Amino acid sequence: MLSIKNLQAEIEGKKILNGINLEVKPGEVHAIMGPNGAGKSTLSSVLAGREDYTVTGGEVIFNGKNLLDLSPEDRAREGVFLAFQYPVEIPGVSTTNFLKTAINEKRKYHGLEPMEATDFLKMMRAKMEFVEMDKSLTSRSLNEGFSGGEKKRNEIFQMAMLEPKLGILDETDSGLDIDALRLVSNGVNKLRNKENAFIVITHYQRLLDYIVPDFVHVLYKGRIVKSGDKELAKELEVKGYDWIKQEVEAAQ
Amino acid sequence: MKLHELIKENFQKENTYSVSEKMRVDEAFGIFDKLGIPSTKNEEWKYTNLKNIAEKEFKIESSLKNISDFYSKLSIQNITSNRLVFVNGIYSETLSNIIEKDKTILIDNIFSARKNHTEIYNNHFSKYAKIEGLALNAMNAALLNDGAFVFVPKGKVVEHPILIINITDSVESNILSQPRNLIVVEKSANVKLIEAYYSTGKNASFTNVVSEIYADENACVEHYKIQQQVGECYQNNFTQFFQEANTTINQVTLTLDGTVVRNNLHFYMNGENCNTLLYGLYLATENNHIDNHTRVDHAKPNCYSNELYKGILKDKSTAVFNGKIMVHLDAQKTNAYQRNQNILLSDEATINTKPQLEIFADDVKCSHGATVGQLEEEPMFYLRSRGIPENEARKMLLNAFADAIAEEIKIPELVSILEQEINNKL
Numbered sequence: 001m002l003s004i005k006n007l008q009a010e011i012e013g014k015k016i017l018n019g020i021n022l023e024v025k026p027g028e029v030h031a032i033m034g035p036n037g038a039g040k041s042t043l044s045s046v047l048a049g050r051e052d053y054t055v056t057g058g059e060v061i062f063n064g065k066n067l068l069d070l071s072p073e074d075r076a077r078e079g080v081f082l083a084f085q086y087p088v089e090i091p092g093v094s095t096t097n098f099l100k101t102a103i104n105e106k107r108k109y110h111g112l113e114p115m116e117a118t119d120f121l122k123m124m125r126a127k128m129e130f131v132e133m134d135k136s137l138t139s140r141s142l143n144e145g146f147s148g149g150e151k152k153r154n155e156i157f158q159m160a161m162l163e164p165k166l167g168i169l170d171e172t173d174s175g176l177d178i179d180a181l182r183l184v185s186n187g188v189n190k191l192r193n194k195e196n197a198f199i200v201i202t203h204y205q206r207l208l209d210y211i212v213p214d215f216v217h218v219l220y221k222g223r224i225v226k227s228g229d230k231e232l233a234k235e236l237e238v239k240g241y242d243w244i245k246q247e248v249e250a251a252q
Numbered sequence: 253m254k255l256h257e258l259i260k261e262n263f264q265k266e267n268t269y270s271v272s273e274k275m276r277v278d279e280a281f282g283i284f285d286k287l288g289i290p291s292t293k294n295e296e297w298k299y300t301n302l303k304n305i306a307e308k309e310f311k312i313e314s315s316l317k318n319i320s321d322f323y324s325k326l327s328i329q330n331i332t333s334n335r336l337v338f339v340n341g342i343y344s345e346t347l348s349n350i351i352e353k354d355k356t357i358l359i360d361n362i363f364s365a366r367k368n369h370t371e372i373y374n375n376h377f378s379k380y381a382k383i384e385g386l387a388l389n390a391m392n393a394a395l396l397n398d399g400a401f402v403f404v405p406k407g408k409v410v411e412h413p414i415l416i417i418n419i420t421d422s423v424e425s426n427i428l429s430q431p432r433n434l435i436v437v438e439k440s441a442n443v444k445l446i447e448a449y450y451s452t453g454k455n456a457s458f459t460n461v462v463s464e465i466y467a468d469e470n471a472c473v474e475h476y477k478i479q480q481q482v483g484e485c486y487q488n489n490f491t492q493f494f495q496e497a498n499t500t501i502n503q504v505t506l507t508l509d510g511t512v513v514r515n516n517l518h519f520y521m522n523g524e525n526c527n528t529l530l531y532g533l534y535l536a537t538e539n540n541h542i543d544n545h546t547r548v549d550h551a552k553p554n555c556y557s558n559e560l561y562k563g564i565l566k567d568k569s570t571a572v573f574n575g576k577i578m579v580h581l582d583a584q585k586t587n588a589y590q591r592n593q594n595i596l597l598s599d600e601a602t603i604n605t606k607p608q609l610e611i612f613a614d615d616v617k618c619s620h621g622a623t624v625g626q627l628e629e630e631p632m633f634y635l636r637s638r639g640i641p642e643n644e645a646r647k648m649l650l651n652a653f654a655d656a657i658a659e660e661i662k663i664p665e666l667v668s669i670l671e672q673e674i675n676n677k678l
Binding site: 048050051073081082088090091092093097098102 | 637645648654656
């Protein structure tokens, strides 16, 4: 589904990604861990198409298409979804109108008619229940005045509505208490199926207790320096990142 | 013939006034003749250059063509309302339509009111809008065309809005029109008014309008101004509200087009416990120049005013915001707030903004501020990352920016017009 080869990127002349290689197949969940400044958020931003970053090398193939050639909106319509670490508050834009536009733009891209208003509202209600989202949140402006937890749940709700093939969760656990973490993880787990895949970016192992990954990768200095299964995450929880850093430095 | 001479010549021809009126117009003409069209040396006109207008040849004449086709296509038609329609400043009886059933509520044109409701006319006409030092007000007073006259008696509520439509038809030549509106709202009466400006024709037009709105104690006035003159259209729009105690005014100005638009919106609070809310949204594109001068006079204690003006500027357009709040010596316990926010969508657009507070009382709460910025990148990326294309995302964000003003518009059809203009132009 997703094939990242030797991906390199920089921001304002500073190299952040130094050759990332990653293969993601349908049905898989990949966790990407790493210390602060390793390039975790850069990777998610580059995949979603944030224009602050310049790709200086490598390629990203998503379902046969060169992802890096596509605009952020086309990436979304192809099925990439980034759950933001810091979802933006947009006063004056209603959640309902925003989602209706997003869904119909995606449908248009795939040659489908816009959704009937009643079908859309039905779908909204169903998905809200599915991810245990409070109904009152969608009647407000997009993320306006939402708590940290509500914003993250809204990201998962949007993901449920847009049904992406690849969901990228960018430090979705940051700033969440244990109840919010459980709700968000439940949402993601319910959305997991054989057709879709997830990249879960996190600093801490605790999210991975709830969203159990098939693969764990450690990102350090813009490279994946170690890969393993969920046991690797547990090892990192106990030992921290220092031993990885030492290993990398020794190898150099 | 330049504008000044045009006024002079036509003024000398004019002889329909009564003796007492003649004194007033003579005085007005004298002031205009002495001051002339303001230049940018005048501090109040520093950023708005009227040279183009002063040197253009205008004619004062009625529309020759049948305007009803044009009129019927205006989307403002969808509002169930009383209508007073003026074409090139001249009252159109055929297009006007009054649906109000209560005959004590007067909805008419100024010339008719001067004849038929002389007492009200004499008590209020030209009592509020100053002409001293204001050349364009004096020019209007000296040689006005016609305009709306509304009188709402004590305790009455006008059920439907009163729509005052001004159309300039410059198909044949450059047109000067000088509408003049007088609105009198008696004690505890209630009215909604919409002033709307349109244009047709390839030649230039200059609309120089003066409105006086008097609100007696406990009266409540909702007032909207919507300016959509397309083509080479110049407009100077002066509105003076005069408020007695316990009055509430909700004023919204939407300037959506115009070559040069200068609004002068003034409020004078002549009694305690007045509430004055003024909101504005201006959309400037291409070479538009939109200038909003507002002035709120807190002359008595315990009054509240809140002002929010928002601007979206594109292309090579320019805009001016100059908001003055005057808190007079005995206006203790005044609450006055003012904000001006602007989004520039191009590097070539310019805004000159000047929020001003002058406070002579010592126990007041006042604040003012202005911001100028671009459309933020992060919300834009957020919307795009959900599959919404860039231009659609921009529209959503600009509509969201305008939303704080749209929320203050209590007539849904006006909100739709605003949204449509944002979507079409930006």
